[in-house]
Amino acid sequence: MRIRMLLSAVVALSVVTAAPAMAADDQPLPGYTIVNPPLAPATVGGKPTRVLQGVHGHAAYDIEVPPQWNGKLALWAHGYRGQGKVLTVDPPGYGLRQRMLDQGFAWAASSYYDNGYDVKAGVTTTRELASLFGKLVKRPREVYLAGVSMGGHIIGRSMEEYPGFYAGALPMCGVLGDQALFDFFYDFNLVAQDLSGVNAYPVPADYQTNAVPKMEQTLGLNGTLTDRGKQLRAITVERSGGARPGAEASFELWKHFLFTIAEAPTGQSLAEFPAQLATNIFTRYTPNTPVDVNRTVRRVPPSNLWARFTPSLTQIPHIAGRPTAPVLSLHGLGDMFVPFSMEQAYRDDVARHGRSGSLVQRAIRTSNHCEFSPAEAGTAWDDLLKWVQTGKRPAGDVVNDPRVVSAAGYGCKFTDPAATGGTRGLFPKCA
Structure with a gap:
């Protein structure tokens, strides 16, 4: 009886050893x-x-x-x-x-x-x-x-x-x-709001369905650009790398998409809410005519100063x-x-x-x-x-x-x- 019990224990142990449970890190995080x-x-x-x-x-x-x-x-x-x-x-x-x-x-x-x-x-x-x-x-x-x-x-x-x-x-x-990418997204949307006279900061829930169509119509983004629309184009070209071949044609390709980036966050982590480290506090926009954008544009400081300036390896370092x-x-x-x-x-x-x-x-x-x-x-x-x-x-x-x-x-x-x-x-x- 004791021998049979010992053999049964050995067999059971061998089964466990042959098929170990999956390690905790060998499966996705909860929710994924x-x-x-x-x-x-x-x-x-x-x-x-x-x-x-x-x-x-x-x-x-x-x-x-x-x-x-x-x-x-x-x-x-x-x-x-x-x-x-x-x-x-x-x-x-x-x-x-x-x-x-x-x-x-x-x-x-x-x-x-x-x-x-x-x-x-x-x-x-x-x-x-x-x-x-x-x-x-x-x-x-x-x-x-x-x-x-x-x-x-x-x-x-x-x-x-x-x-x-x-x-x-x-x-x-x-x-x-790195973080200058999110400053660029701020630049486009805040300047567009300023030039069109549409106050939409913080980004409201109806930004895409209400504020954006108003800005596009006022600036002529759906057809012939107004003078203010041309200023938005010139500022965007300058902030994206300056005068260069294909820049104005590329603006036509991207002008609607850049509005879609301004959306309410899906959470509070940096990965879910990158805009919390973006800023235009010290940005100088050119050209500054016909609107004196540098005087009138809304200035937004980073809401997460630590994330903006830390040298640590963060989600957006x-x-x-x-x-x-x-x-x-x-x-x-x-x-x-x-x-x-x-x-x-x-x-x-x-x-x-x-x-x-x-x-x-x-x-x-x-x-x-x-x-x-x-x-x-x-x-x-x-x-x-x-x-x-x-x-x-x-x-x-x-x-x-x-x-x-x-x-x-x-x-x-x-x-x-x-x-x-x-x-x-x-x-x-x-x-």
Whole structure:
């Protein structure tokens, strides 16, 4: 009887050991769900890749390793997902997934554990994914970062949060000017309110259905711009990067969308309510005629001073401008969701810290957000790799000289001449 009882206990113990309960961090946070369907392996040299998928640190992840791995890892940082509660994973875009695999790179991408504008989640989860890769596959010899939009904010901060860990970075259409992005959104809406005489701050519940139509009608945004509408356009062009090819045509593309960003918050965290750190207190608007906007516009201080000025890793943190490895960035000239001025702000920050030699920036003649061809992204990736391996800094564009940026041919050097469609027709053809 005692032997049978002992055997039963051993069997029961072996069952528990064989099927342990899911770890607490291997499932999403409360309120979140994960949608990460099976990723079909790619083919490299006639052989399939190895794909690993799972959940770690409350975030979903994808890992792909080529048959002949070169020991290097590329981490992909996705952009803003909105305020929903479904976590998803993106593979590297613009043909970079296959390009990386063909070059012998493994890649990995995380959903992050949170949506909203949560850069902290992206910074920490992406770094933890590199460690997980070392456990599941092997510790990589070099780790690179690439990504888009908010992913660029994640990349810029990651380079400073973990100095020396990343070998190089490719932020595309990135929020490299960090909190200045939310100042820009304030600029558009507060100036539009001032020029139209519509008082709509704080943003009311009927902003989109009542205040915005009044502003659009008064300023001529639905047809021919009034003089005040032209002033709004000129101020928006200046605040988004200054006079440059395609700027006025890009304003036509973005003028209605920029109103939709001014909405009531979905919560009180920074990720849910980014506007709490935005301000226009010290902004000087140009041109300042026919309306003396600098005298009449509503001035709004940041409601969360700590979040605005802390150097800590918050959900919307600062990027100091201290890259610790080569950074090559791409940005659309007419993008006004994450405007070209983000590149100018980052350039100024990097120069202030004496690290201009670690940054190369390229302007692409497009207006949609993150509108790049596979050739534009692939060439940038290849040039970044050569830079890291040889130490020879590749060519780029000057982004902070108004005379250069406003020239008719600006952005032609790195724009793919074979790419068509999208918003490329808004720009005159390059010589």
